[in-house]
Structure formats: C-alpha cells, structure tokens
Amino acid sequence: MRAIWKGSIGFGLVNIPVRLYSAVQNSHLDLDMLDSKDHAHIKFQRINERTRKEVPYDKIVKGYLLKDQYVILDEQDFEDASPEKTKMIELENFVDIEEINPIYYETSYYAEPEAQGKKAYALLLKALIQSKKAGIARFVLRSTENLCVIHPLDEIIVVTKIRFQEEIRTAEEMKIPPINTINKKELDVGLALIKQYTSAFDIKNFKDEYTQELLKIIKAKAKGKRATVKKLEPKAASSDDLYEQLMQSLNKKGA
Structure with missing residues (x-):
C-alpha cells in the first residue's frame, strides 16, 4: 500500500510520527465508459467554457465566488488557514465511540508508526483499548481540514474521518408521521x-x-x-x- 499522508498524532506533549494508509476499497466493478460504435474509451477534458479549448492541469487554479467576482487561492493560502495542523493530528478530547451517530462517519485510514514512534504508538493503542475511548482530532488532508475519530481496531490505530455538524442537512422539511x-x-x-x-x-x-x-x-x-x-x-x-x-x-x- 502507498501512504496517503505523513505526519504525527499529537497526544498531549507526545508526538507520534505516523503514515496513513487507506483502510477501505471499492468492491464495485471498474467499468469503463465506451463509445457504442467502436468501443473506444471516452475521455474527459477540462474545457474553458469561453474559448472551448482544453486547459492543462497545471494551469488550473481554485477560486471562491465572492460578490460576483472570483478570489483566487494558492497553496500558501490553504496552509496559512491552518498552519499548525498541516502535519499534525492533534487529539482534542476523548469520548465513548457509541456517542457518535453513524451519520457522521465518512472513511477510514490505518495509522502505521514510524520507527521512532513505535513505543508511543503502542502506549496510545493500549490506552484506547483499555479505556474503551476514542479520540477526537483534526488534521489537514488535501488542503482541507478534517474532523476525525482515532480508535483501535484489531490492535491497530484507525483514523476515521467524520463530518462536521454543519455538513449534516436539517430534516425540518421532511414529512415524518408522528x-x-x-x-x-x-x-x-x-x-x-x-x-x-x-x-x-x-x-x-x-x-x-x-x-x-x-x-x-x-x-x-x-x-x-x-x-x-x-x-x-x-x-x-x-x-x-x-x-x-x-x-x-x-x-x-x-x-
């Protein structure tokens, strides 16, 4: 497996260097989109809506529409928004994992310790198992801040991304029988x-x-x-x- 993130888990004053690996995979079949005439592959292109010409990936920027005008962001802007979290999964508190509603869960990653962090990793893992608690933390992945649960699974630490409260839609418009x-x-x-x-x-x-x-x-x-x-x-x-x-x-x- 290839690591998708390298950094540290912050446990009080202890930093545990880790690598994250995807713990899940898609069980669906990998189907290709083909032209029905000759079964040639269908390719997607990034097209400029004005010129109708293809735009190279390295020429694409990210922008936020504010008052009818785009504000362009670069990588430094994303780092500046959360500089202390770019390489740190900082444990903020511990909870009973049963308290977390399944609607918040997204995807999970296996955390593997680097050589210099194995002892501290084993300590956190054993403490989580014995206390039957899970840690709540934040970290930055692909320029986005994520909320996560740190919990044990078969004697390995798992980092499971969860949604923020504002990402859950209200059910007020649903017509539910009393x-x-x-x-x-x-x-x-x-x-x-x-x-x-x-x-x-x-x-x-x-x-x-x-x-x-x-x-x-x-x-x-x-x-x-x-x-x-x-x-x-x-x-x-x-x-x-x-x-x-x-x-x-x-x-x-x-x-």
Whole structure:
C-alpha cells in the first residue's frame, strides 16, 4: 500500500510520527465508459467554457465566488488557514465511540508508526483499548481540514474521518408521521419482530451480492451465454392492516 499522508498524532506533549494508509476499497466493478460504435474509451477534458479549448492541469487554479467576482487561492493560502495542523493530528478530547451517530462517519485510514514512534504508538493503542475511548482530532488532508475519530481496531490505530455538524442537512422539511399514531399492540409485535431478527453483528455475513451477480453476467456474456440470476420477488401482504402484516412477518420468521 502507498501512504496517503505523513505526519504525527499529537497526544498531549507526545508526538507520534505516523503514515496513513487507506483502510477501505471499492468492491464495485471498474467499468469503463465506451463509445457504442467502436468501443473506444471516452475521455474527459477540462474545457474553458469561453474559448472551448482544453486547459492543462497545471494551469488550473481554485477560486471562491465572492460578490460576483472570483478570489483566487494558492497553496500558501490553504496552509496559512491552518498552519499548525498541516502535519499534525492533534487529539482534542476523548469520548465513548457509541456517542457518535453513524451519520457522521465518512472513511477510514490505518495509522502505521514510524520507527521512532513505535513505543508511543503502542502506549496510545493500549490506552484506547483499555479505556474503551476514542479520540477526537483534526488534521489537514488535501488542503482541507478534517474532523476525525482515532480508535483501535484489531490492535491497530484507525483514523476515521467524520463530518462536521454543519455538513449534516436539517430534516425540518421532511414529512415524518408522528410516532404517537402507533398503538401498544402494534408496538409490542414490532418489538417482538426485532427481537426475533436480532443477532450478533458479523460483517462476514454480508456480501456485495450485486457485484457478484454482475460479474457472473459479464463472464457468461464473454462466452456468448446469458447467466441465470435469481430474482427476489417482493411478496405483497395479504392484508392492509399494519398489525396483521406484523403478525404475518412474525409467524413467517418463526416458521
């Protein structure tokens, strides 16, 4: 793996030099966009909307539209906005990771210590495991400040980017039915259904079935055949009554 970031985790007065590696990968198939006529690759170009000519990457700048005029920013501007954080993941406080709503999670990175930071890395890792806490920190990645959670996973420190509060949209415009429309009888059966489906979480039980089926189709088409794919047909409930639907679901699972 190739490191995507080099810097340090700041733990009090202790600096732990680390490298970050992407901990996730896309399970979807890498499909190319082709011209239907001759299957030639479709290429994207950066076009100047006025001249309609292609602009070289090194001639592209970033700008912010302010009062109908663009203010152009350079790399120094991004560094000046957060100079002390460019190479530092500064731990600000510790929390119970259960307190963080999953809506805030983005993506995760493995943190590997440099040679001179292995002892301090091991200390932080062991302290996180024993305290059952996670650290909240900020760092700059690709000229953008990121909020993150530092937590242990299988005896390695993981840095997981999370969203800032202002990145979460309000749900005020959503039309949500009031929960007081559910009576006790319906709720009891709903809770019983949840209990019946409850089990210990094991990520190995969940596979990317869509990608597997699509790959099966691709391999069959390469041989001039058509793969047989199982289709899940949704079964309509025999009653429009919510309670009856819940009871049918409960009995079906039990059977």
